[in-house]
Amino acid sequence: MSGPEPDFDVIVVGAGVAGCVTAYELAGRGLSVALIERGETPGSKNLSGGVLYCRAMQEVFPDFLTEAPVERIIDRNRVCFLNPTSWVGLDYGDERLHQAGTAVTVLRAHLDAWLAGQCEDAGVMVMPGVRVDALLVEDGAVRGVRAEDDVLRARVVVAADGVNSFLARDAGLRDRPPQRHLAVGVKALVRLPRETLEERFGVAGDHGVAMALVGDCTQGIGGGGFLYTNRDSVSVGVVLRLDDLTGKRATAADVFDHLLDHPFVAPLLAGGELVEYGSHLVAEGGEEMRGRLVHDGLVIVGDAAGLTINSGLTVRGMDLAVGSARAAADGIAAALAEDDTSAAGLAGYERALADSFVGRDLRTYARAPRFLENERLYGAYGTLAADVLHDVFHLDGTPRRHLLPTARAVLRGSGVGLGRLARDAWQGVRAL
Amino acid sequence: MKLPPIPERLAGNRFVLDEDQSHIVVDQERLRATGSDERIIACCPAQVYSRAADGTIAVEYAACLECGTCLAVAAPGSLTWRYPRGGHGVQFRDG
Numbered sequence: 001m002s003g004p005e006p007d008f009d010v011i012v013v014g015a016g017v018a019g020c021v022t023a024y025e026l027a028g029r030g031l032s033v034a035l036i037e038r039g040e041t042p043g044s045k046n047l048s049g050g051v052l053y054c055r056a057m058q059e060v061f062p063d064f065l066t067e068a069p070v071e072r073i074i075d076r077n078r079v080c081f082l083n084p085t086s087w088v089g090l091d092y093g094d095e096r097l098h099q100a101g102t103a104v105t106v107l108r109a110h111l112d113a114w115l116a117g118q119c120e121d122a123g124v125m126v127m128p129g130v131r132v133d134a135l136l137v138e139d140g141a142v143r144g145v146r147a148e149d150d151v152l153r154a155r156v157v158v159a160a161d162g163v164n165s166f167l168a169r170d171a172g173l174r175d176r177p178p179q180r181h182l183a184v185g186v187k188a189l190v191r192l193p194r195e196t197l198e199e200r201f202g203v204a205g206d207h208g209v210a211m212a213l214v215g216d217c218t219q220g221i222g223g224g225g226f227l228y229t230n231r232d233s234v235s236v237g238v239v240l241r242l243d244d245l246t247g248k249r250a251t252a253a254d255v256f257d258h259l260l261d262h263p264f265v266a267p268l269l270a271g272g273e274l275v276e277y278g279s280h281l282v283a284e285g286g287e288e289m290r291g292r293l294v295h296d297g298l299v300i301v302g303d304a305a306g307l308t309i310n311s312g313l314t315v316r317g318m319d320l321a322v323g324s325a326r327a328a329a330d331g332i333a334a335a336l337a338e339d340d341t342s343a344a345g346l347a348g349y350e351r352a353l354a355d356s357f358v359g360r361d362l363r364t365y366a367r368a369p370r371f372l373e374n375e376r377l378y379g380a381y382g383t384l385a386a387d388v389l390h391d392v393f394h395l396d397g398t399p400r401r402h403l404l405p406t407a408r409a410v411l412r413g414s415g416v417g418l419g420r421l422a423r424d425a426w427q428g429v430r431a432l
Numbered sequence: 433m434k435l436p437p438i439p440e441r442l443a444g445n446r447f448v449l450d451e452d453q454s455h456i457v458v459d460q461e462r463l464r465a466t467g468s469d470e471r472i473i474a475c476c477p478a479q480v481y482s483r484a485a486d487g488t489i490a491v492e493y494a495a496c497l498e499c500g501t502c503l504a505v506a507a508p509g510s511l512t513w514r515y516p517r518g519g520h521g522v523q524f525r526d527g
Contacts (some may be wrong), residue, residue, distance in 0.1 A: 038515055040448060044523040045498065108527035129519035149517065164500040166515070176508070184501040186477040189526050203485065233526075242475065246505055251474045253438060260433050269433040276526050277441045279477035279499040 004153060005140065008034045008125075009293045009336060011145055011154040013132045013167060015042035016108075018302025018321035019160030020115035021060055025329035027122040031336065034154070035116065035124050036147065038131040043112030047280045048318060049185060050105045050228045051210050052234040056322040056357070057069050058101070069386050071105040071230035072208025073098050079313060080264065081382030082217040082225070087264050088385040098207060105208055105228045105235065106318075107189070117342060132161070135171045135298065141342070142171070144296030156332050156341050160325075163281045164303040173295050177306065179242040181285030183223050186256040187237030190272035200268050201229050212313065215382035217259045221245055222378055225259045226315075227268065234268070235279065236260065239282055239315075241373075252279075260362075273392065282317075283308045287366040293353065294331070294346040301328045307358060309365050312372060312432045320358045327352035371431035374424060376416065381424075384414050438479045442495050450520040454493040456480070456502075457512040463489055466507035475501045497522050 012023045023035040039045035051074060058064045065073075074096035078081035080089035097103070110387040120126050137152055144153035145167075159167040163182075165273060168174040192200070203208050213225035222241035227234055245252060259265055289306040293299065301307075302321035309316045331349025335341050353359050375427050387410045392403065401409075411418055435441055463469040469489050476499045484490040498521055503513040513520045515521070 002446050038518050040519045044525075045521075047524055047527045065503045065522060099483045109524045110526070114526070131515055131518040144507055164503070164515075175506075179504060182501075182504050184477060184499060185476060188441075190433070242501070242505055244470050245475060249470075249474065252477045252501070253479060256477065257435065260435060266433055272433055274435055274441060276445055276524060277435075277438075277497075278445070278522070278527065279501065281504065300519060 003143065006144070006152045006153040006155050008032045008152070010156045010158060010332060011036060011152055012158040012160055013161055014160035015039070015112060015116050015126065015128070016046050016160060016162060016321065017112065017115065017159065017318045018325045019306070020112060020119055021322050021325035022158050022160060022301055022328050023119045023124045024060065024115070024122050025326060026078070026332060027119065027124045029329070029333050031333070033118055033124045034152065034403060035126045036130050036132055036145070037116070037126070037128045039128060041113060041128050042116030042126065043109040046108040047187065047278045048106070048108050049187065049226050049237060049239070050107065050230070051103050051107045051315070053103045053314070053316060053319040054101060056319050059325065060322065065101045065104070066418060069106070069110040071107060073101055073206050074103040074208045074210045076103060076203065076207070076209040078209060078211040080211065080213050081213045081385055082213050082262055082264050083382045083386050083400070084216045085263065086386040086390070088382065088389060099101060103210070105230050106209070132167065135167050135397050137171060140296060142295065148216060156297055156299060156346070158301060158328060158332070159304050160301050160377045161304050163283050163303040165300070168298070168300050168304060173298065174300070177283070177285060177289050179246065181283065181369070183239045183241045183282040183284050184245065184252055185237055185239045185253065185278065185280045185282050186279050187234050187235060187253055187279050187305070188305060189235055189275040190269050191233045191275045192269070192272045196271070197229060197232060197234065203229055213259070215378055217262055217265070218378060219250060219255050219258055220375070220379045221248055221250055221255060222375065225265070227265065234272065236265070236269065240341070241284060254309045273365070278315060284310060284369055286310070286369045287362040288369065290362065293350055296342045299328050299346055299349055301325050302313055307362070309361055309368070310372060311365050323358035324353055325355050327356050327358070333343060356424055365432070367431035376424060380414060380416050384416060439495070446523045446525055447494060447495050448523055450516050452522060453517070454491065454492050454515040455514050455521070456496065456499050458489055458491060459510050460488050462507065462510035468506040468508055468510045471505040472502040472511065475505050477501070494501045
């Protein structure tokens, strides 16, 4: 490589999950790595709903569950259609999920601070409080970053700068995503005395529950609500697809307040104390919004690469960030060993990603975002399910009918129609 | 449960205010011409944007949660929104 000597082998921008794991893996290979973070401390700019599927993380940190600041192990999953005055849900608890430690709730300011600490111990130079303003581009290749008045050079730069992805976008390497591929997440952290929380949510010890809510909780706007139990607090929030939010002329803060007031949610949080209020943009496009992830001297990981999956039942981002970080570290190490940091030299990252669980799961759920744009999911189907069950449970003296004719009558009255229901069900089965 | 109005809600968060510069700059004309003014008012969870008495958009940049939603819904060119300078802006204690 010509030009001035690089300051580092690799500069990673952004100390979130993707950035920290990339830096950690590269330092473990003996490379000199800087991790630049704009927050006062690593984690202070980071926010997520809060469920981390942690298999990939355990491959990086074998003692993750006992060493990292995790809140509760999620072994109970509830999925609910919330209608204005009724709800219908699925409640799945399984001891096996606890034993395996499949998923945990996390609070990112704590988790990411821990991850950055692991990086530091591995020899990464962690630089908090520094905003990277732009990529340093010379002869069409990325050679480092510009941060306030400084220039820092590296053989490879990793853009782990989150969903807004300014670095790649400003350099013309990523398009502005359409509104239907983005959602705004609004979240409150509500503290409850631990005994109260455990009683209300039916959990104990380090067991926890994750609830996904859909329907009136978002006032019919594409997206959903969530309630996740932490040790002595609850993460509660909504995620609202931007095209639908603006199309329906709704107000994000009002929709969030509407969820808190819902008769299903309100008693769970009653008497709680607001600890923190935050928001975060969520990439929702799945496979379709991924784009190119390597350029000359640059690699894009995690949210910055649009790596998220919403399967309707599981909402994932952090585990994909870990997967992309590991694939990126492999690709970067190979490129540096060959002394070829061009896009072609770094392409091992894209191949490793495609072969990993990240690429496979993105392809599996490639149709999910389209399916989840179906507005009947956020209104008609919740009330339909409740109306069928109402006819079953509300014994008002009228003669009983079998379930099937009951359902058929409700369907006829709903305006959805059997044909449409069958088509939606078929598409759902194929997409999810 | 009911939470207090947004400003009181945000009072529990930790913010490091950049006294010298706002990270948000709006083009009033373009915001209005493209209908972006209504969208950023509605979509911002922190209610950073409001309509002033003279009809222009007022920006309370100190309350920004830095999600980037406004930038995503505003027409290109109507809003300049960057992250605050290093170490400034919202600092989540839990996240």
